[in-house]
Every structure is written in C-alpha cells, then in structure tokens.
Amino acid sequence: MTDSKSAPDFIAPHLRGIPKSGIRDFFEIVAGRKDVISLGIGEPDFKTPWHIRERTISALEQGVTRYTSNFGSPELRKAIAAYMEVSFKAAYDWERETLVTVGVSEALDIALRSVLSPGDEVLYHEPSFVAYAPLVSMAHAVPVPVRTYRRDDFRLTVAELEKAVTSRTRVLLLNFPNNPTGATLTHADTQALADFAIRHNLLVISDEVYSELTYEGGRHSMAAIPRLRDRLVLLNGFSKAWSMTGFRLGYACAPAPLIDAMTKIHQYCMMCASSISQCAGVEALSAGDEDIADMRESYRLRRNYLVGALNDLGLDCFMPRGAFYVFPSIAATGLSSYDFAMRFLDAHDVACVPGDAFGASGAGYLRCCYATSMEQLKEAMSRLQAFLKKL
Amino acid sequence: MDLLLKMLKENARETDAALAKQLGTTEEDVKARVAAYEREGVIRGFHALINPNRDEGMSVRAVIELRVRPEREGGFDRLATRVSKFPQVEALFLMSGGFDLLLFVKGKNLKEVAEFVSVGLATLDGVISSETHFMLKTYKDQDVLMESEDHDDRLQVCP
Numbered sequence: 001m002t003d004s005k006s007a008p009d010f011i012a013p014h015l016r017g018i019p020k021s022g023i024r025d026f027f028e029i030v031a032g033r034k035d036v037i038s039l040g041i042g043e044p045d046f047k048t049p050w051h052i053r054e055r056t057i058s059a060l061e062q063g064v065t066r067y068t069s070n071f072g073s074p075e076l077r078k079a080i081a082a083y084m085e086v087s088f089k090a091a092y093d094w095e096r097e098t099l100v101t102v103g104v105s106e107a108l109d110i111a112l113r114s115v116l117s118p119g120d121e122v123l124y125h126e127p128s129f130v131a132y133a134p135l136v137s138m139a140h141a142v143p144v145p146v147r148t149y150r151r152d153d154f155r156l157t158v159a160e161l162e163k164a165v166t167s168r169t170r171v172l173l174l175n176f177p178n179n180p181t182g183a184t185l186t187h188a189d190t191q192a193l194a195d196f197a198i199r200h201n202l203l204v205i206s207d208e209v210y211s212e213l214t215y216e217g218g219r220h221s222m223a224a225i226p227r228l229r230d231r232l233v234l235l236n237g238f239s240k241a242w243s244m245t246g247f248r249l250g251y252a253c254a255p256a257p258l259i260d261a262m263t264k265i266h267q268y269c270m271m272c273a274s275s276i277s278q279c280a281g282v283e284a285l286s287a288g289d290e291d292i293a294d295m296r297e298s299y300r301l302r303r304n305y306l307v308g309a310l311n312d313l314g315l316d317c318f319m320p321r322g323a324f325y326v327f328p329s330i331a332a333t334g335l336s337s338y339d340f341a342m343r344f345l346d347a348h349d350v351a352c353v354p355g356d357a358f359g360a361s362g363a364g365y366l367r368c369c370y371a372t373s374m375e376q377l378k379e380a381m382s383r384l385q386a387f388l389k390k391l
Numbered sequence: 392m393d394l395l396l397k398m399l400k401e402n403a404r405e406t407d408a409a410l411a412k413q414l415g416t417t418e419e420d421v422k423a424r425v426a427a428y429e430r431e432g433v434i435r436g437f438h439a440l441i442n443p444n445r446d447e448g449m450s451v452r453a454v455i456e457l458r459v460r461p462e463r464e465g466g467f468d469r470l471a472t473r474v475s476k477f478p479q480v481e482a483l484f485l486m487s488g489g490f491d492l493l494l495f496v497k498g499k500n501l502k503e504v505a506e507f508v509s510v511g512l513a514t515l516d517g518v519i520s521s522e523t524h525f526m527l528k529t530y531k532d533q534d535v536l537m538e539s540e541d542h543d544d545r546l547q548v549c550p
Binding site: 026297 | 402
C-alpha cells in the first residue's frame with residue numbers, strides 16, 4: 001500500500017523545480033507599501049489610444065462577443081499580414097501563415113510546445129524576459145542561457161552561441177529590442193544570427209514585441225531575412241507599442257505547417273483570443289502609426305534623461321536603442337543587485353528591479369523602466385543621488 | 392513644431408537641465424533657444440492651466456459669436472483689433488461660416504458679462520449681431536482633461 005498523498009504531492013516534479021519569478025518576490029515586497037515611485041513596471045504608462053478604446057466600445061455595442069475562428073478573425077489576420085509586409089517586407093499568407101494569440105506569452109508557449117521534445121535544448125540570451133526559461137522547462141526541454149555583455153551593449157553574439165550549441169539544440173530564442181536591457185540588434189547581427197541558425201539547423205523563435213519602440217539604428221526584424229523564412233516563428237503583439245497590455249493580444253507569423261501545429265494546441269487550450277480585443281487590434285493596425293510615433297518620441301526623451309542622469313550619478317549605463325528600460329550597472333557601489341534595490345526601496349521608496357531577476361548574468365545591474373512621468377523620473381533621480389551619497 | 396516648443400507646451404515649468412538631458416544638449420543651448428523664441432515672439436508667454444471647475448474664485452466665461460460688417464479697406468482687422476483690446480476678451484478669432492468673430496470672454500459674474508455685451512460690444516459701429524453662450528463646465532482645455540485619467544492603476548512591479 002502506498003502512502004496517502006497530500007496536495008503538494010500531486011504537483012508535477014518538473015514544475016516543482018521551476019522557481020517562481022524573482023520579479024514576483026520583489027512585487028510582494030513593494031505591493032504593501034504606499035507612495036512608492038516604481039521604476040519596476042514593465043508596461044506603458046500611456047492609456048490605450050482613445051480611437052482604439054472607442055472602436056472596442058462599438059464592438060461591444062454591435063455584439064461582437066462570439067468565438068472567432070481559432071486562427072483569429074480574418075480582418076485582423078489580413079491587417080497583420082499587411083503590417084508585416086509594410087514594416088518588414090515580409091510576405092505572409094494571412095490565411096495559412098498567421099495566428100492570433102492571447103498575448104505574445106501564449107504565442108511563445110505554444111510555439112515551444114509545438115516543436116520541442118523532452119531533452120531538446122533551447123538557446124536563449126541572458127539577461128532575458130522572466131518567462132523564457134520556465135516556458136522551455138514546462139515544454140520538458142532544457143533552457144540553455146547564453147550570456148550577453150555590457151561590452152557588446154548586450155547584443156547576442158555568435159561567438160557566445162557557438163560555445164553553447166550542441167547536437168541537442170533545436171531552437172534559438174530571440175528577444176530584441178530586449179527586456180530588460182533595451183538592447184537592439186544591428187543589421188549585421190541579424191544576418192550573423194540567421195547564418196548561425198541555418199548552420200546548426202535550428203528553428204528561430206523571435207519575440208519582437210518591442211520592435212516599434214526602436215529609437216535609433218533602424219528596426220531589424222528576423223522576418224526581413226528571406227533565407228530564414230522556413231525556420232522562423234515571428235512573434236509580436238499589441239501590448240507595448242499600442243499600450244494595450246490588458247487586451248492580451250498577440251500573434252505569430254510562420255510557415256503554414258508550424259502555424260498548423262501551434263493552432264492544434266491553441267484550439268484545445270484557448271479556442272481563440274478575445275473577439276473584442278481582436279476588433280481593437282484591427283483598429284490599432286489600420287489607423288496609421290501616429291499614436292505610436294507620439295509615444296515613441298516621449299519614451300525617447302525620457303530615456304535620454306534617465307541615461308544622462310544615471311551616468312552623471314556615477315552609475316555606468318549604456319544608451320539602449322529600444323524598449324523602455326535602462327540597465328545601469330551598480331557594480332561601483334559594491335552592493336549586490338538585490339541589496340541595492342532593497343536598501344534603495346527601504347530608504348527612499350523607489351522601486352527598481354534587481355538585474356538578476358532576469359537571469360544570473362543580470363547580477364550587478366538594475367532594471368529601471370522609464371515608462372513613467374518625467375516628474376517621477378526626476379524625483380527618483382534626486383532620491384537616488386541622496387541614496388548614493390550615504391553609501 | 393520644434394521638439395523643444397512641443398515639450399514646453401506640455402510642461403512650461405520643466406527645468407532647463409531636464410530639457411537639455413532629454414534633448415541631448417546643454418543647458419546653455421536650451422536657455423539660448425528659449426530666449427530666441429521669446430525674442431522672435433514665437434513664445435508669447437507661460438502660464439498655469441487652471442481647472443475652472445475647481446477654482447472657486449474663477450470668473451464666468453462665455454463664448455460670443457459676432458456678426459460684423461467688413462470694411463472696404465482692411466476687412467475685419469480694424470474692428471477685430473479694437474474688440475481684442477477689451478480686457479474682458481481672453482481670445483478672439485476670425486471664423487468662416489455663419490458668423491465672423493468668435494470671442495472668449497470672462498467676467499466676475501453673469502451681469503458683468505451681459506453688460507459688456509450690451510454696452511461694450513453691441514454698440515460698436517460695424518457690429519450687426521451677437522450671440523452669447525455661457526460656459527457651464529470645462530471638460531477639456533488646451534489638450535488637457537480637467538478630470539483626468541492620470542491615476543496610475545498599473546501593478547507596481549511587473550515583468
């Protein structure tokens with residue numbers, strides 16, 4: 001007879017091994033406090049542009065509240081295909097090569113589950129968005145982090161990848177512009193990464209959710225590389241550039257067999273993305289890019305301010321060309337990322353996320369998000385000055 | 392619009408130092424450019440945008456549509472300039488459509504505005520008719536929502 005089981009015993013061992021997000025821990029600490037200036041928020045401070053909200057309201061009025069096709073509504077998929085064509089000269093057949101998902105997070109999850117078998121390895125760069133390694137593990141595969149360095153402005157280099165690739169490597173997972181570093185890729189980088197993937201026969205999954213928030217140097221999508229087309233799953237969404245985080249709307253573009261495989265999972269676990277959100281997505285894509293341009297300009301100015309202020313205070317910080325994060329080094333203070341963040345929070349009520357919440361190679365750094373008002377940024381920097389003086 | 396002007400329009404109280412950092416230039420450069428704008432009359436002033444709904448001492452405001460007879464020489468300019476000199480007139484525009492001049496007018500109370508219209512405006516040579524609309528509540532002014540959505544309801548820390 002076996003011992004009687006209690007609730008925790010039912011939890012799958014591979015899930016038990018996955019730690020909760022480091023950001024989650026920090027959130028719990030910050031959540032209880034009042035009047036905190038938070039530079040720890042990973043979402044835009046702008047409200048969703050009004051015309052998109054207006055379109056959502058009329059969608060509700062018209063009763064667009066039914067399931068859509070598993071793939072997503074034809075209107076939205078056509079708009080996505082047109083957007084990819086115009087933005088990246090990447091031709092995708094809207095009917096067979098696009099899939100609308102519940103945020104990029106779902107798209108990434110089902111992309112990984114579609115292609116990975118137990119024991120397969122996935123190369124991803126570190127520091128990285130907190131979901132990558134856990135999602136790979138949940139697909140019973142092995143996440144293999146590849147370091148990026150300040151000296152390379154946190155770009156992913158083929159030299160580092162070559163050290164990590166093995167015969168079990170199946171996927172190269174990319175996220176540029178990057179959360180948490182703000183790093184972007186150059187045209188030459190994308191070409192080199194494409195060659196690397198082809199040389200080692202890898203599938204590339206590229207999460208380009210921040211691509212519209214590129215400030216200098218041009219946008220270089222992996223989707224713009226024709227020779228990669230047959231081995232690329234391109235992920236994008238509406239959360240960041242259009243300030244639509246709560247709509248939970250993302251999409252994947254890929255060759256038809258891969259979209260079919262992803263849709264197999266999507267249809268059973270999700271059926272379809274919210275029909276209301278899909279209407280909002282059509283509006284976002286078809287109403288021109290004036291909203292995005294205004295928000296991008298505002299982010300760029302705030303980035304300039306924050307990078308300037310941090311460097312003036314003696315915290316080395318490179319000028320990121322994308323996303324809305326800066327990633328200053330706090331090595332000069334001698335504190336660990338966690339101690340720095342905790343002490344700064346305790347003494348001055350400013351929340352920044354410890355860099356190692358994004359992987360071990362983020363140790364010695366902080367992630368500061370500048371999607372917050374100039375007033376708050378200035379106040380945060382004046383408190384930082386006071387904090388550093390007392391160290 | 393020049394980016395510096397746009398930034399000042401959004402927040403005229405932003406410090407030169409913060410403006411300089413955002414624009415990637417020096418404080419001196421910002422000072423010089425603002426001074427030049429003032430000298431050239433591009434910038435005509437800096438003032439607070441007060442929410443009339445919240446300010447108890449705020450005066451009554453009205454919008455007045457004025458139909459006037461244009462003159463052979465100068466069209467509407469002479470009369471418009473004259474009307475604009477009244478301290479009650481906050482803003483004045485020449486319009487296309489069913490009337491000619493649009494005035495934004497303020498006064499201590501209803502009576503004062505009414506008197507300004509009947510005595511100050513209606514009697515002017517060239518004024519044919521006027522239509523006065525009193526403002527009841529301000530929802531949005533100069534791009535700014537008076538009851539704003541500004542409260543930040545985001546989670547304090549998220550990935």
